[in-house]
Amino acid sequence: MQEIWHTGIVTRLLDETYNTRRFWIRIPDMERFDFRPGQFVTLDLPIHEKKNKRWRSYSIASHPxxxxxxxxxIVLLxxxxxxxYLFNEIREGSELQVRGPLGMFTLPENMEKELFLICTGTGIAPFRSMAKYIQLHNIPHPNIHLIFGCRQQRDLLYAxxxxxxxxxxxxxxYIPTLSREDNSWTGRKGYVHGIYEEMLNGSKRPAYxxxxxxxxxxxxxxxxxTGMGYDRHDIHLELYG
Structure with missing residues (x-):
């Protein structure tokens, strides 16, 4: 299969937190950029001679x-x-080489089971896309739990x-949970795992x-x-780093 790269134009930049930035990219040679919520794009950045060392993939945070x-x-690592490169060199009007959409990390065909969307850091991006899409299209759904783990309040994205x-x-x-917060935080504390375990509490009700x-x-x-008795086919994942 031939790789098709498009030239994207950066139309807007916004610092979301002290170390994350939002990048809006327009693809002029496409009338519409069709994708399924949860998919990602790959950028080819001029940072190495070998192409596979130039590629960086990012989940699409917007909805179709x-x-x-x-x-x-994107988080500055x-x-x-x-x-x-993206933080230091890219400005509004800059061009980026973009390939996609790619990936199978998408909503189930039937929305019959409860959904646990569990993320850390910029991993919230595909779930933001999914949630906005479900809302916009009034898609019937069971309960959806977005469990978002990070260290401090300043790390929360799209709060x-x-x-x-x-x-x-x-x-x-929406259940943000912070692992290193002081007493000013009145929400959930700790790590994401305690949240879904407590919510399911040994019930093993149908869930994705x-x-x-x-x-x-x-x-x-x-x-x-899987230790709670769920099948590995109930688990879908997208790795960062």
Whole structure:
């Protein structure tokens, strides 16, 4: 299969937190950029001679809206060649080589089982896309639990937007949980694993688990979820780093 790369134009940049930035990219040679919520794109960045060392993949944080523009949210990784280039060199009007959409990390065909969307860091991106899409198209769904783990309040991405979504969309629960927060935080504390274990509390009711974020979180979640008696086919994942 031939790789098709498109030239994207960066139309807008916005710092979401102290170390994450939102990038809006328009693909002029496409009338509309069609993708399924949860899919990703690959960028070819001029950071290495070997092409496979130039490629960086990012989940699409926006939902399909019929336009040819997408949003990515990217964290600046210490020593990360790709993110350092994107943060230091890319401005509004810059061009980026884009391939996609790619990936099978998408919503189930039938929305009959409860959905646990478990993420850390920028792993919230595909779940933001999914949740907005479900809301926009009034897709019937069982309870959806977005469990978002990070260290401190300053690390929360799309917090106000997710709270608003939870207030507007029946059956959508937004549960941010912080592992290193002081007493000013009144929400959930600790790690994501305690949240879904407590919610399921040995009931093993029908559920799908979508995991997106750091490898350590995903590995532990897989172990714990199968340990609760769920089948590995109930678990879908997208690895970061």
């Amino acid at each position: 809206d019929g336009s040819n523009e997408i949003e990515l949210v 210490e020593g990360g060649a790709g993110s350092t 106000e937007e997710m709270r608003k979504l939870a207030a507007e969309m029946p059956g959508f629960n 688990f979508y995991l997106c974020g750091w490898k350590a979180m995903i590995d532990e979640a897989r172990q714990r979820i």
